[in-house]
Amino acid sequence: MKVVIPVGALHVGGGCRVLAQVANALVAKRHDVEVVIPQGMPIEYKLHCKVTQVPSLQKEYIPYGDVVLPNFYTTFAPAFAAWPEKCVRLSLGYEPYWVPDPDYARWTYQQQVPVISISNWLADQIQANAGSPSQVVNLGVDRHVFHPKGRKKKRKRKVILYIARDPNAGYELKGYTDFVASMHILKQISKRKFTVYMICPERILPLPGIAHRTFQPQTDDEIATLYRAADVFVSTSWFEGFALPPLEAMACGTPVVTTNSGGILDFAEHHESALITSPRAPEELAYAVKRILNSHHLRGHILRGGLKSAREHSQRRFERRIVRALEKIHRERTSG
Incomplete structure (x- = not known):
């Protein structure tokens, strides 16, 4: 053929x-x-x-x-x-x-x-x-690349990983402005210190007033390393055909907080393999992230559910x- x-x-x-x-x-x-x-x-x-x-x-x-x-x-x-x-x-x-x-x-x-x-x-x-x-x-996901082996040990300051797509480059629907708003809300409602790791594919984007580091990984291996370094991965898309990054994070043993962007429901179940919030709802997102960071039991439950889902979607x-x-x-x- x-x-x-x-x-x-x-x-x-x-x-x-x-x-x-x-x-x-x-x-x-x-x-x-x-x-x-x-x-x-x-x-x-x-x-x-x-x-x-x-x-x-x-x-x-x-x-x-x-x-x-x-x-x-x-x-x-x-x-x-x-x-x-x-x-x-x-x-x-x-x-x-x-x-x-x-x-x-x-x-x-x-x-x-x-x-x-x-x-x-x-x-x-x-x-x-x-x-x-x-x-x-x-x-x-390629489970030879995206896997939990080598995950970073626990730390006092939690790490939130986010892929920040540039709204000015045609990626407004990825919800970057929603994420920025949610992080400022999280800072107000949570006593736990956190740092945001932002992957910026198009250009370095700002996150004023929030402790953060920016990355521009060039390979899947580099991206997988960042997934494994995070305590939670956040996705804010308004709609997606599938949404591969949350599944990659799950495969790396990283709990996921995501908006209900549509296609994600083929592999993510609320309170089982992810916490799922409404699109374009920064306050709802912030409270979901807070729950993951504050509850060892919930974090472990979501982590295990995510690993199971990733195994089923190779x-x-x-x-x-x-x-x-x-x-x-x-x-x-x-x-x-």
Whole structure:
């Protein structure tokens, strides 16, 4: 089976990492894979397949594939124009909720091609808003990288880990301003001293009035080390197709406090594997973090539940299921 994956870029980030995983998993199963990417765009992941650099992602530059697998609305349009009968829509998030042209993004879900989504919540959004059914294949974590071995010992000053995405770079929906507000509330309501470790992928962001350190890790191993150094990981997204960082934190034995961003409910259960709060509710978030920091029993309970959930959502499981899904779609097309 020949699989063509058109991408806009492969910079460091969850979605791009998933595409690299899909490509390499297909190659491992002896499929012919070609990643098509515009010239000059970053490729930050090691690919075991053919990589073709093209002037732009237009239909004339999309080669034939038994399966053509776009994952974003801007890559779907040229892929569908070139090979409408071969397209499979991989959805990592419902773009009409945040892109500048929601009607155009919605159109890409209405073209009667097979859709694979990464959570039940995401599948529900696609069905409700675009009328398209989809097959769900949950993401997973690499447990060789994200594991609890080597966790830091207990300390008096607690560490809160947060991935701070820049609102001015298009990541307002990740909830950075909500996190800042919640930390100021936490400082007022808690006597326990804490330090925030902030991972800042785009640029160093401020956290005035709160003890903190900033990091810009370049590898998954560096990120995993930060997870293991934390007493709690906080996620503040308004909505997510899946939300991989909380699952990575769970795999590292770090208790999670997260907003109910939708896709997270496929692996996180309130009071079992995480404390889940409402999106855009900084006070609620602050009190949840306080509970985790103040209760050894609750912290241990959430930690154990998170480890169990992470074991059930491995990268190997995701790769096996996504390859099988694509093979099945191709088999049904050719037999029909």
